[in-house]
Amino acid sequence: MFDDGAYVSLGELEGNRGDQNYPLPAGTDRGRYRSLSIWCDRFDVSFGAAGLTTTSG
Known part of the structure; x- marks a missing residue:
C-alpha cells in the first residue's frame, strides 16, 4: 500500500x-x-x- 517513499506530512494526530x-x-x-x-x-x-480514491464533483 505504500508508494515510492514520497510523502506529505499532515502534522501530528489531533487525538x-x-x-x-x-x-x-x-x-x-x-x-x-x-x-x-x-x-x-x-x-x-x-x-x-488506507487507499485513497478520487471523486468527481
Whole structure:
C-alpha cells in the first residue's frame, strides 16, 4: 500500500478518537498519492493505512 517513499506530512494526530480532518498543504498534487498511513517516527512503524480514491464533483 505504500508508494515510492514520497510523502506529505499532515502534522501530528489531533487525538485517537472520533473524526478528524487534516487539510493538505497548498500546492499538493493530489493525483500523485494513492494511499495514506498513520506513521510513528519514534518506532518507525505504521499504525494503519488506507487507499485513497478520487471523486468527481
